[in-house]
Amino acid sequence: MSLNLSLNLATVRTQWKLPQAAEAAARHGFAGVAPWREMVEETGIAESARIFKANGMRVTGYCRGGLFGAGGRKDLKAAIDDNKRMIDEAAAIAAEGIVVIGGGLAPESRDLAGARAMFVEGLAAVLPYARACRIPLALEPMHPMYAADRGCIPTLREMLDIADVLGNDGLGIAIDTYHVWWDPELSTQIARAGQRIIAHHICDWLVPTRHMLTD
Amino acid sequence: MSLNLSLNLATVRTQWKLPQAAEAAARHGFAGVAPWREMVEETGIAESARIFKANGMRVTGYCRGGLFGAGGRKDLKAAIDDNKRMIDEAAAIAAEGIVVIGGGLAPESRDLAGARAMFVEGLAAVLPYARACRIPLALEPMHPMYAADRGCIPTLREMLDIADVLGNDGLGIAIDTYHVWWDPELSTQIARAGQRIIAHHICDWLVPTRHMLTD
Numbered sequence: 001m002s003l004n005l006s007l008n009l010a011t012v013r014t015q016w017k018l019p020q021a022a023e024a025a026a027r028h029g030f031a032g033v034a035p036w037r038e039m040v041e042e043t044g045i046a047e048s049a050r051i052f053k054a055n056g057m058r059v060t061g062y063c064r065g066g067l068f069g070a071g072g073r074k075d076l077k078a079a080i081d082d083n084k085r086m087i088d089e090a091a092a093i094a095a096e097g098i099v100v101i102g103g104g105l106a107p108e109s110r111d112l113a114g115a116r117a118m119f120v121e122g123l124a125a126v127l128p129y130a131r132a133c134r135i136p137l138a139l140e141p142m143h144p145m146y147a148a149d150r151g152c153i154p155t156l157r158e159m160l161d162i163a164d165v166l167g168n169d170g171l172g173i174a175i176d177t178y179h180v181w182w183d184p185e186l187s188t189q190i191a192r193a194g195q196r197i198i199a200h201h202i203c204d205w206l207v208p209t210r211h212m213l214t215d
Numbered sequence: 216m217s218l219n220l221s222l223n224l225a226t227v228r229t230q231w232k233l234p235q236a237a238e239a240a241a242r243h244g245f246a247g248v249a250p251w252r253e254m255v256e257e258t259g260i261a262e263s264a265r266i267f268k269a270n271g272m273r274v275t276g277y278c279r280g281g282l283f284g285a286g287g288r289k290d291l292k293a294a295i296d297d298n299k300r301m302i303d304e305a306a307a308i309a310a311e312g313i314v315v316i317g318g319g320l321a322p323e324s325r326d327l328a329g330a331r332a333m334f335v336e337g338l339a340a341v342l343p344y345a346r347a348c349r350i351p352l353a354l355e356p357m358h359p360m361y362a363a364d365r366g367c368i369p370t371l372r373e374m375l376d377i378a379d380v381l382g383n384d385g386l387g388i389a390i391d392t393y394h395v396w397w398d399p400e401l402s403t404q405i406a407r408a409g410q411r412i413i414a415h416h417i418c419d420w421l422v423p424t425r426h427m428l429t430d
Binding site: 116145147149153157158181182205208209 | 319327373
């Protein structure tokens with residue numbers, strides 16, 4: 001069976017390392033995988049690239065960049081450099097893009113507006129390099145319950161505003177149903193995003209939600 | 216010490232019934248209380264009214280009405296009738312308003328747009344009665360993590376849109392920091408709400424959030 005789907009390797013990382021996961025994805029007919037950086041680093045970048053190619057797997061998205069303000073202003077430069085390294089890695093494994101999230105607040109910080117401003121600043125600093133390397137950055141809004149600790153940009157509207165402000169070239173949008181299903185503006189903003197949507201994740205929402213990450 | 220604050224009785228309902236809670240609020244200098252319907256019904260409406268008055272407590276908001284679509288279309292009429300009864304009760308205890316939330320989806324339903332439409336329909340049906348009884352309805356957006364099971368209207372923008380559509384007369388806005396802190400449009404929509412804000416709750420957000428309701 002051939003599925004025009006990509007398997008996000010986070011969903012199988014407790015069972016498998018990258019080589020087994022890529023092979024299983026191929027065996028089950030997936031067209032691609034979305035690997036996480038920790039898994040790629042564990043296996044090695046060149047070896048990961050070889051495995052994806054050997055299994056005929058597209059690498060639809062490399063997870064996850066962004067998070068520019070998560071360490072506060074003192075760590076912003078390091079976060080920018082780290083995102084550039086991630087672009088190199090993405091190019092090396094022939095990834096079609098990098099999934100970029102807002103990141104949380106710095107420890108002890110409550111300055112959500114400041115975290116958002118650092119996200120824009122960091123993204124602006126990285127974008128020329130991403131364009132030069134032809135690695136699109138897929139901006140992913142995250143559910144508002146993560147706004148403090150993981151994704152300070154919670155809505156599709158806000159991510160599109162940021163992409164508009166930065167000129168869109170080299171940027172795309174990643175949509176995960178889990179993060180955006182609740183949004184009254186969802187259909188309006190999806191229509192606005194149009195062809196800018198370069199990745200979409202499918203995930204259900206459980207009622208009741210007992211764990212905010214693993215449910 | 217006199218505090219120009221109101222104690223939401225949900226915060227003390229495991230320790231106290233309504234009489235003890237009202238007395239404690241008075242003793243600690245609160246200017247008012249926001250009682251929940253279950254507590255008022257348990258103590259009795261006339262007796263609750265007497266207790267609030269005897270303790271010199273304002274009744275700043277009666278919790279919680281709305282939830283029009285939570286039982287699906289078959290229960291919408293019953294939900295409307297129940298909200299009207301709640302208006303009678305609010306008048307009897309001299310409440311300054313009723314806190315109104317979106318309510319969740321009907322069991323097994325995934326029709327969020329339908330739930331929102333029922334909320335507007337139910338609210339429109341109740342509003343003339345609320346106006347006649349001079350009981351303002353304070354519309355409270357709830358955090359998007361509750362959109363499926365408790366509050367299908369998650370943003371201040373959407374609640375204000377609904378209030379605008381229904382004409383505002385007899386309607387106000389209730390803002391709880393816990394529900395809206397993440398919203399990129401928060402300051403814009405607060406400015407838009409202006410004098411329509413007739414209730415505000417203060418609550419912190421814990422990182423990590425271990426329980427979506429009681430944290």
